[in-house]
Amino acid sequence: MTNALEIEGLTKTYGDGFQALKGIDLHVAEGDFFALLGPNGAGKSTTLGIVCSLVNKTAGKVRVFGYDTDTHLSDAKLNLGVVPQEFNFNQFEKVFDIVTTQAGYYGIPLKQASASAEKYLKKLGLWDKRNTPARMLSGGMKRRLMIARALVHEPKLLILDEPTAGVDIELRRSMWTFLEEMNRQGTTIILTTHYLEEAEALCRNIAIIDHGKILKHTSKKALLQQLSLETFVLDTEKTLDSAPELNGFPTRLDAEGALEVEVEKGQGLNQVFVELERLGIKVVSMRTKANRLEELFIRMVEENAESSKAAEGAA
């Protein structure tokens, strides 16, 4: 099967000398739902910007469905739909015009473009707003407009850079449902997000990027199996003065006085409650401190920062 996206040895050095990408390799299979994760400034947007021709690369290769962007840029672009992080449409144009104009740029005649615009504006709940100037839309509607615009030429690969940033929970969930449906219908999706629960809920494969390097590039399942330790937060009936000593489980109190217990993979959670029972501590509720992917992500990024510091020190 052809990969939807192949990146080889991609580097980017900006004019001020900042090296945003240090030779990354990445591949996304056709039909995949893929997340590119990383902290701010890690190189996510630069990577996607190069794929979408918004950023000039310094070196390396990018292929979209086998089309090399150096030699077959037009074919590569025909297969790509892009939803950027920032609103980037003319705020004074009407919703319908923005979407049909974008179709026109792909060479789609107006009649066909209008039908496609209607289909996606209806799917994304914007049809009633079709004659409204874009500046009059709410933030969530503007995000959906950018998704409709990106899909109007029916791309095989959809790239979304922080698609749900600043969107309320209800709308975020409905966008997830929409994206999952698009993916089921065969569209390959790549997204970057700060909401790691979003990546955990939607994606099958994940790459973690930091300081311009890919730290991990694997399936979500394999990644989560690496998680050796989880932190649980327990709300106790009575406020604790200090963290109790539980046999085999490190503990601490958080800022609100809730009890945090670290549980290693393979340790039974029942044993935590046996220990608490022994000390006469009653638990009224329990939750994980961060979602599993977030815990792993934070650990990887911290380890990378430490090793980078150590390398700098050695130099």
Add this chain to the structure above:
Amino acid sequence: MTPHALFTAFSTIVVREIRRFTRIWAQTLLPPAVTMTLYFIIFGNLIGSRIGEMGGFDYMSFIVPGLIMMAVITSSYANVVSSFFSMKFQRSIEELLVSPVPNWVILAGYVCGGMARGLGIGLIVTLLSLAFTRLSIHNLPMMILTVFLTSALFALGGFINAMLATKFDDISIVPTFVLTPLTYLGGVFYSIDLLPGFWQGVSMANPILYMVNGFRYGILGVSDVNPFVSLGMILVFISVLAFIALRMLERGKGIRH
């Protein structure tokens, strides 16, 4: 992209540009009509009646071709520079950059959009001038060719200005400090025969002089310069500016990081 798809992309850009300047007609179409009417009344009628003939024609007839050309030049330039820079500023230029439209189609679309406004204004000013004087056409092909090519040339100039501009101030510098002085000194209001020899020589270095006189030749049949030299110069300038604009687009000057 197939030729049909390329034409669709091109016409999409042109239609978008026309939609833009007609949507804000009070800013784009009305001001030059008002300004030129004032020129006709003050320079043509009130002052012109005391000046007498110039180049064998009454003063109003003499300045009409120059004023039409001035409106065409200013509007063609202004349309592209403000539209393209606004797209850069709002980042809606990214809509075009992610699409498969080739650079030459983007350039052609913007230039034709600028020409649509420039020539539209030219037509409005021409119709207004008929209220003040009678226009006879000496050489229609020369008149049409000169005004179309001049409009294309200044639309290209506006495009390059917009590519280089990083803030709104940058898009008014060239029109204010280059375009306006060159137009006023380009023989719109006088024949360079009135100038002393040295200043006649200096005026010959002004490219707008050739365009105004080429157009004036098309309408009145008189010109300070050979009209075919005018056409040749416009074509050379168009080739040079188109080459520069395409190179800038290829490199993504000011639009790609």
